[in-house]
Amino acid sequence: MASNAHPLRANTDLPYLGGYSPTLKGQAQTLLDQGRLGDLLVRKYRAPHEVRSDKALYDFTQEYKQRYLRNAGTINKVLFDNKIHVVRHALGLHTSMSRVQGGKLAAKHEIRVASFFRQGPEEFLRMIVVHELAHLREKDHDKAFYQLCTHMEPDYHQFELDTRLYLTYLDHGGEPLWGGGR
Ligand SMILES: [Zn+2]
Numbered sequence: 638m639a640s641n642a643h644p645l646r647a648n649t650d651l652p653y654l655g656g657y658s659p660t661l662k663g664q665a666q667t668l669l670d671q672g673r674l675g676d677l678l679v680r681k682y683r684a685p686h687e688v689r690s691d692k693a694l695y696d697f698t699q700e701y702k703q704r705y706l707r708n709a710g711t712i713n714k715v716l717f718d719n720k721i722h723v724v725r726h727a728l729g730l731h732t733s734m735s736r737v738q739g740g741k742l743a744a745k746h747e748i749r750v751a752s753f754f755r756q757g758p759e760e761f762l763r764m765i766v767v768h769e770l771a772h773l774r775e776k777d778h779d780k781a782f783y784q785l786c787t788h789m790e791p792d793y794h795q796f797e798l799d800t801r802l803y804l805t806y807l808d809h810g811g812e813p814l815w816g817g818g819r
Contacts, residue, residue: 650666651665651666652808653801653802653804653805657801665802674805674806674811675806678806679814679815682757682758682799684758685756685757685759685815686759691715691716694716695712695715695716698712698748698770699715701767701789702770702773704789705789709774710745711745712773714747714748716748717749717751717752718752746773748766748770750762750766753804756813757815758815760796760799761796761799763796764790764796764797764800767789767790768786770789771786
C-alpha cells in the first residue's frame with residue numbers, strides 16, 4: 638500500500654508548527670509545495686534588523702523591560718547563543734537564579750536568544766525578546782503568559798507564527814531570506 642509509505646508525513650515534516658491546527662499546517666504545506674512560502678515572508682518583512690552584538694541585544698531587551706516590566710528584577714545578561722537549537726517551543730532560554738545578597742533575596746536573570754534571530758526581521762527578534770521577558774513574571778506558557786506577551790507586542794502571535802513558518806521554510810532547504818546561515 639503506497640499510501641502507507643509516509644503515514645506521519647504531515648506531522649514529522651512540520652515540527653515547528655506542532656502547536657497549530659491541521660488547517661494551518663495544510664496551508665503551510667501547500668505554500669511549501671508551491672515554493673511560495675519564502676516569497677510570502679520576504680514580501681511581508683523586507684529589511685533585516687541591525688541588532689547583531691550581545692551589547693545591542695542587551696540594549697534592545699532593556700528598552701522593553703524598562704517600558705513594561707520595570708519592577709521585574711534585574712537582567713544581568715542577554716546574549717545570542719548558537720547552542721540553542723530552535724525546535725518546537727525552545728526558541729530562547731530564560732534562566733533565573735535566586736540568591737541571598739546582603740541579607741535579602743535577589744533574583745538574577747539571564748536571557749539567551751538563539752543565534753537564528755541574529756539575522757532576520759526586527760519583528761521576529763522582538764517576538765522572542767518579549768517572550769523571554771514575559772518569563773520574568775510568568776513561568777508557564779499559560780493564558781497569563783500570552784496576555785503579557787501581547788501586551789508588550791500586540792502582534793505577538795502573528796510574529797511567532799511567521800518565525801515558525803520561516804524555520805519551516807529553512808528546514809525544507811530554503812535559502813536564508815535576510816542573510817546569514819541557519
Ligand atoms: Zn517560553
